[in-house]
Amino acid sequence: GNPIFDEKGKIERIIIASRDITETTKLKTELREIKKITNQYKQELDTFKSKNKVFEKLIYCSSKMERVVEQINKISNFSSTVLISGESGVGKEVIAQAIHQLGSRSNQPFLKLNCGAIPENLLESELFGYTQGSFTGADKNGKVGYFKKADQGILFLDEIGEMPLSLQVKLLRVLQEQEVIPIGSTTPIPINVQIVAATNKRLEKMVEEGTFRED
Ligand SMILES: Nc1ncnc2c1ncn2[C@@H]1O[C@H](COP(=O)(O)OP(=O)(O)OP(=O)(O)O)[C@@H](O)[C@H]1O
Ligand SMILES: [Mg+2]
Incomplete structure (x- = not known):
């Protein structure tokens, strides 16, 4: 509205200009809805594309492998702990990577730690990390462990059968409590990591022999 004054002030x-904006508002709302739907389609398409990429790499033809792939598809929608077992060279690592790429954590880290390749005393500090000056020879600034580094993502524990019993207990705690206590610390750090483990050992037999914890 604009006032018009005479000579005396x-x-x-008052001239008022008004216009119906119902149509504009309606169009705006529609546009917003359509943008939302487009984004949704884009995301779905991206997921579809990345799924295809995974399956391009994976070569198989047996019905047994088909069942494994079906299982990977199912598993990848959840963040549960996964154990992949099978003989050496059957592609356990390929499967672990597929679980990562197909799942909701694909934009988050995928870290691999080979439990058989690292000496027992180092394995604990690699996994859990340590605080400043917790032991001789340690980095004086402390160290972030793999569990923390893989936060929000996946930690692939390869050759889990090689993990010493003492560490198995600690791993169990991490799985149950979703938290880690670095060496030299008393404060637990909450973590959100999906554990995927692999082994070519027969864990059932190891459990019977008492070298691998049943739980
Ligand atoms: N289904 C598959 N499609 C394509 N490549 C595969 C498949 N399975 C295995 N490979 C390839 O074979 C090699 C061995 O696979 P991988 O390292 O995953 O085996 P593994 O089960 O982890 O063996 P190990 O127990 O010795 O660690 C890798 O180079 C991997 O890319
Ligand atoms: Mg392997």
Whole structure:
């Protein structure tokens, strides 16, 4: 509205311009809805594309492998702990990577730690990390462990059968409590990591022999 004054400065009239914006508002709402739907489609398409990439790499033809792939598809929608077992060279690592790429954590880290390749005493500090000056020879600034580094993502524990019993207990705690206590610390750090483990050992037999914890 604009006031119009006469010579004496008194308001003579007010000119009001009005216009119906119902249509504009309606169009705006529609546009917003359509943008939302487009984004949804884009995301679905991206997921579809990345799924295809995974399956391009994976070569198989047996019905047994088909069942494994079906299982990977199912598993990848959840963040549960996964154990992949099978003979050496059957592609356990390929499967672990597929679980990562197909799942909701694909934009988060995928870290691999080979439990058989690292000496027992180092394995604990690699996994859990340590605080400043917790033992001789340690980095004086402390160290972030793999569990923390893989936060929000996946930690692939390869050759889990090689993990010493003492560490198995600690791993169990991490799985149950979703938290880690670095060496030299008393404060647990909450973590959100999906554990995927692999082994070519027969864990059932190891459990019977008492070298691998049943739980
Ligand atoms: N189904 C598959 N499609 C394509 N490549 C595969 C498949 N399975 C295995 N490979 C390839 O074979 C090699 C061995 O696979 P991988 O390292 O995953 O075996 P593994 O089960 O982890 O063996 P190990 O127990 O010795 O660690 C890798 O180079 C991997 O890319
Ligand atoms: Mg392997």
